[in-house]
Amino acid sequence: MAAAPMSFAFTLLAACISVLHHAPAAAAAAPANQIAGFLDCLAASLPAGVVYTHASRSYQSVLESSIKNLLFDTPATPTPVAVVEATDASHVQAAVRCGVGHGVSVRSRSGGHDYEGLSYRSLDAARAFAVVDMAGGALRAVRVDVRGRAAWVGSGATLGEVYYAIANKTSRLGFPGSIGPTVGVGGFLSGGGFGLMLRKHGLASDHVLDATMVDAKGRLLDRAAMGEDLFWAIRGGGGGNFGIVLSWKLRLVPVPATVTVFTVHRSRNQSATDLLAKWQRVAPSLPSDVFLRVVVQNQNAQFESLYLGTRAGLVAAMADAFPELNVTASDCIEMTWVQSVLYFAFYGTGKPPEMLLDRGTGRPDRYFKAKSDYVQEPMPSQVWETTWSWLLKDGAGLLILDPYGGEMARVAPAATPFPHRQALYNIQYYGFWSESGEAAAAKHMGWIRGVYGEMEPYVSKNPRGAYVNYRDLDLGVNDDGDGGGGVASARYEKATVWGRAYFKANFERLAAVKAKVDPDNYFKNEQSIPPLPS
Template identity: 40%
Template sequence: MMCSLKSSILALVFVQTLLSSSSATSETLDKTFKQCLNQNSKLHIPFSDTFFTPENPSFTSVLNSTIMNFRYLLPSVQKPVIIFTPLQETHIQAAVTCSKQLGIHLRIRSGGHDYEGVSYASEIDHPFIIIDLAKLRNITIDIEDETAWVEAGATVGEFYYRISEKSRVHGFPAGMYNSVGMGGHITGGAYGSLLRKFGLGADNAIDARIIDVNGRVLDRKSMGEDLFWAIRGGGGGSFGIIIAWKLKLVRVPPIVTYLMIKKTMEEDDIKVLNKWQHVCDKFDDNLLIKVTMSATDPDEIGIRCATIHYQGLFLGKTSRLLQIMGRKFPELGVSRKDCLETTWIESTLYMGGYPYGTSLDILLQAKANFRSYFKAKSDFVRKPIPVTAITGLWKRLKQDNGAVIIFTPYGGMMNRISDTAIPFPHRKGTMYMIQYVSSWKDGKKSENLHMNWVRKLYKFMKPYVSKKPRTAYANYRDFDLGMNEKGNTSFKTASFWGYKYFKGNFKRLVKIKTVIDPGNFFRHEQSIPVLGIEPGNFFRHEQSIPVLGIEPGNFFRHERSIPVLAV
């Protein structure tokens, strides 16, 4: 134990020394890491295509290729010392081994959609590398078995497209944006237009391949049910590197109906929105109608308006949808001209914001259709908010020209899955989720203005949303909820954000983390913490030794043995 700890300390000192002097040290680190990879990989690594340092002309383009939030492109943000784009599992195993030996921190990126950039940036003053899984995107569809293996670097759009190549009556309940990477998407839960019928993407994950802290490739059987539970909704970057998911495909009808109604929001529309929140979670399970409110640019006299979109998917034909709407929600005034009968695969384009007639080939381009500087926050609503609060949202919306507020309904299958089935806990009793977004184009110039707007709106909504705790969606990562101190994930510090994302499931996540990664190798600003010998880590500084879990499973026990600390 002491020899291993001493080796780790020496490795860390070595890397810190390399990175603290000149550009030549960066070249030395480059060479050292490559040598280590060659020694530990079972297959050849073509470094010219997979290994990028700041001295490489392609470094910036590779780094920026999938970043969705431009706030993490600013010069003030710490950048990686190496980007490694592995081609095989053994390449990743070698990278884990070498990162541990050399004391270099890892960040894992599949699609680059992390809202606070933890997959490709760092708020922690410590050298790090990116393991970018963009080249691992193989998809194998088994229609007879109604399953698929999807590698982590594949996007949601690619997955949908490959399903449609095999079948017109199969789909999968993942996200609405085609450029999201499947590796990280499922780790946070993964919701989309099929969630009221089939639940989350993570609810339909039936196996996985993951590389753990010891560099082992594990599947569901070898990792055990605790770890498999944790990775389906417990957040990315805490437990290992997801290589691939085995997913259960779902049956969809050959014809579905897409619904879109757009209005310029006025007083009367507030009444309609109020009715929506009373019925949105009680519709037929085959129907989802989400609401998007957005601000318009100022007109010629400087007045800014708000628009409201009702966007829906019904797993059936228009005639049946019109019957449901006439009975349950006549206030919206849906008519046949607002509906489009189409296939499920084509509906994924429209739900993702693409116009009618867009080619399905765009699903294979893996390009984000929303990239900007932005800040987002989320809430869950368990009882209808009063009309006065809707009016307040409407008025505040018109104060920010980059503002978007999205209401996504729950109910249906979401009510029938236990809060503890996977780490994602926002189930029975949740009426809908709210996402607040403010985006801008001019970098630091107006950042404070937009950040303050979304934070004030979030504060305004406090009385009307979930309480004790006020909950949030893990895949909409929000550093305002709390951050681990300099990467030192103490339970006390992490609890500030952990219970908001996972409620009571947070305790189980911590216990699992302590067992499978006691040294806290896989960590970031909101990673799951470990329990340790000195759990509060009172004696600490910028380079203090991290806490390690001591015998968390309590294997060595008797009638008077010392008990383990429970979370």
């Protein structure tokens, strides 16, 4: 099979998904006795070689192992007082208990793909924090049960490791994860998680059957012990809010022996504007076996499809619903499901499955910023004409359009914390650059914020929606002041600004769960859910 043409967009996204270099700043400016007591507690509670502090020779390389954005590779970035490379549940429990006892918050990291880096950095140098990294040992294990159509997966595993483990056991089961093989399972599922099978099988978190987690008391809980409210909250309520999820039991989904993919390019002068305008109506209403997304970059629209069936079926579906795209049999490539995962992750055919095991430990060379929107009604054609002009600007990035419909539209918005199921499609605005310096950052940040502002009249409103796994601190950050009464109420109200963008009406329920399971707000970051005031 010939290699399929893949745009620079996918090369770029994979580069941004790989690991970035990070130079740790000085330890947080918290009381020395507080930090010393915490570190002494870790030393007494954990085996040698698990805890890395600023005094450790390997601290920097361990911290860098899952950093994804050069924006946070600065000497001024507050860094953790310790990184715990947890390989067992007891290590996580000890870290949490030490943190609670000494007033040092703990943040968990699985793959490090948080777009704002909140799994490993803080905005406040005055507050000490530590990182529990779960990319090792039992917390990274994947155990596939073909007969039971399920898998237990550690939060520290990557999606690529999950796909590889499934394909090693059977060619007739899969999992509806994203195209990024280095994405960590923990963060992905915590935000809901969607990928190329979402129209057939919904969100990844819809397939979570059980989970184990450590709560703010250091207890190890499964679904039965945590209760259904907390189990609801962890399946889409965002990472770092309610505790540290260690592992997930996933329902695997059937996949056919043959799937079909295509990637076709249509330029602005090849009626791409009209195609985009129609795509908005067609893609969410196609049969659920068909997924048709678009990457819009420069003056080109790249249409990409995964079809859970044969070439003939995909060609017929396109001819019936979207003849203007003029998809032919020669555009389509038949393959197995795991080959389709490799195709979208690595830009072509013939890639060995072992590539899925690469966690992306090379040093990237890019900065990036992302924002997101949900579209409820098709945009007028003139909006796409305006968008082309934005894509000609100096500092332009790209847009990724992912259609919903199918199974997504059939599930109630309150079934899990993810509330955007009735949208036509999601937009991700992605800005990226390799030049260092404030001027370069301002140019590229200005582009992404400018095109985002341009789209405001045409996207969801009251609130304007956003996807929590495309975390965006432009939406607002928490007031991290301590105290109760009016302080707690003010903190909650401030958090609703960003919280309702991600969760809409589900935000209040998430805050109520937080008040029940972590009333002292131990697990917190700049966009963590606060307890609902009593």
